[in-house]
Amino acid sequence: MPKVAVVGVGNSRFGRRDDAILQEIAFEAVREALQDADLSQKEIDLSVVGTVGSRSYEALPAGPINDYCGFSDKGPIRVEAACATGSAALFTAHNSIACGAADTAIVIGAEKMTEVDIPTTTAVGGRGGSYLWEFHMLGTSFAAYYALYATRHMSKFGTTPEDLARVSVKGHKYAAMNPKACFQKEIKMEDALNSKVIASPLKLYDCCPVSDGAAAVVLASEDKVRKAGLKDPVWIDAIGYGADTSNLTRRSDYVGLNASVNAAKMAYDTAKVGPEKVDVATVHDCFTIAEIMAYEDLGFCPKGKGKDILRDGETEIGGRIPVNLDGGLKAKGHPLGATGVSMVYELTKQLRGESGKRQARLRNNIALAHNVGGHGFSAYVTILRGP
Numbered sequence: 001m002p003k004v005a006v007v008g009v010g011n012s013r014f015g016r017r018d019d020a021i022l023q024e025i026a027f028e029a030v031r032e033a034l035q036d037a038d039l040s041q042k043e044i045d046l047s048v049v050g051t052v053g054s055r056s057y058e059a060l061p062a063g064p065i066n067d068y069c070g071f072s073d074k075g076p077i078r079v080e081a082a083c084a085t086g087s088a089a090l091f092t093a094h095n096s097i098a099c100g101a102a103d104t105a106i107v108i109g110a111e112k113m114t115e116v117d118i119p120t121t122t123a124v125g126g127r128g129g130s131y132l133w134e135f136h137m138l139g140t141s142f143a144a145y146y147a148l149y150a151t152r153h154m155s156k157f158g159t160t161p162e163d164l165a166r167v168s169v170k171g172h173k174y175a176a177m178n179p180k181a182c183f184q185k186e187i188k189m190e191d192a193l194n195s196k197v198i199a200s201p202l203k204l205y206d207c208c209p210v211s212d213g214a215a216a217v218v219l220a221s222e223d224k225v226r227k228a229g230l231k232d233p234v235w236i237d238a239i240g241y242g243a244d245t246s247n248l249t250r251r252s253d254y255v256g257l258n259a260s261v262n263a264a265k266m267a268y269d270t271a272k273v274g275p276e277k278v279d280v281a282t283v284h285d286c287f288t289i290a291e292i293m294a295y296e297d298l299g300f301c302p303k304g305k306g307k308d309i310l311r312d313g314e315t316e317i318g319g320r321i322p323v324n325l326d327g328g329l330k331a332k333g334h335p336l337g338a339t340g341v342s343m344v345y346e347l348t349k350q351l352r353g354e355s356g357k358r359q360a361r362l363r364n365n366i367a368l369a370h371n372v373g374g375h376g377f378s379a380y381v382t383i384l385r386g387p
């Protein structure tokens with residue numbers, strides 16, 4: 001497979017963005033990514049826009065986003081894969097370059113979720129699995145899907161409410177050091193444990209916030225990197241993908257996600273590295289239990305031991321495998337289409353040694369991004385190698 005590099009990254013501020021419309025938020029990220037790559041719009045061959053759009057007044061937002069960002073004649077290809085939309089957009093752009101259809105591409109992930117109120121967004125999220133099977137029988141919300149996983153994981157492996165709170169405290173700690181994050185304040189264990197119940201056993205601080213935000217990455221072929229002398233390329237060594245049924249009642253178990261396991265296996269095999277080589281990771285912690293399951297599904301520890309590596313501080317800066325040093329979905333925010341792209345933004349900065357107080361120690365120059373679609377019906381695992 002021909003090599004493809006990340007040559008520029010940008011990220012808007014995440015959070016509630018009453019100050020800007022969707023297109024303006026997207027441009028915040030695009031401008032930064034183009035400046036970072038030292039390329040102009042006209043040097044980009046293809047634009048791929050990742051946006052779910054289910055909470056937007058724009059019915060088909062990719063066109064307006066693309067126009068506003070200066071790529072009217074470069075696409076757009078709109079990609080949607082629920083919460084893994086950003087990674088699916090990256091996959092599309094990557095493959096376009098790898099097969100020779102483009103030399104350069106921009107991936108724009110953008111979402112404005114606060115245009116509708118919380119009851120509406122909860123109702124939309126509760127139809128995010130297999131509506132005909134689940135909604136009428138379970139009356140579920142998105143948090144309720146992950147509450148089922150949390151309940152089973154706790155009963156089978158002894159994971160506790162305190163373990164869930166640890167994920168949240170860690171996320172808020174790093175988000176407080178990240179100027180792009182939604183929640184820039186630390187919290188204590190008691191804050192998390194005493195917060196209101198959303199879908200038992202998940203509480204407010206176990207949930208990612210409803211968020212607005214955008215991220216963008218510029219990709220280039222190896223040939224382009226060389227000819228244009230593009231600086232500090234971060235190489236995409238692999239993008240693994242996996243899938244599972246969207247009908248939760250048909251899953252084989254409720255303590256992990258098969259889609260993640262399969263995506264990780266494909267990514268590790270393609271990149272010819274194992275989890276022990278990963279220096280820093282971003283994982284899909286839409287709810288705190290999801291981060292603990294991700295440790296296990298990605299092979300950072302055996303099944304059921306996610307709580308142990310968390311308790312031992314192995315996923316903190318200085319630990320064996322630091323995870324979500326940007327604050328994660330939990331505290332940086334989760335604007336659906338932006339999330340997978342924002343993970344690549346964070347890891348590119350980490351691999352270039354540009355993360356300041358949040359910098360992980362690099363031994364192998366390898367980073368991993370894990371992005372889940374919906375309640376686990378798809379997943380992408382991307383392995384990046386530093387310059």
Ligand SMILES: CC(C)(COP(=O)(O)OP(=O)(O)OC[C@H]1O[C@@H](n2cnc3c(N)ncnc32)[C@H](O)[C@@H]1OP(=O)(O)O)[C@@H](O)C(=O)NCCC(=O)NCCS
Nearest residue numbers: 083118122125142143198204205207208209210286334374
């Ligand atoms: C958990 C949730 C229901 C809370 O919504 P809510 O109770 O209506 O919260 P509000 O918007 O009224 O905010 C109330 C307060 O809690 C804070 N807050 C809201 N969500 C929060 C969260 N997830 N974590 C921490 N604080 C949160 C707000 O900042 C606000 O604080 P303030 O009073 O100091 O201003 C909402 O955040 C949610 O739906 N999250 C999940 C989103 C989701 O499913 N995404 C897709 C997943 S893949």
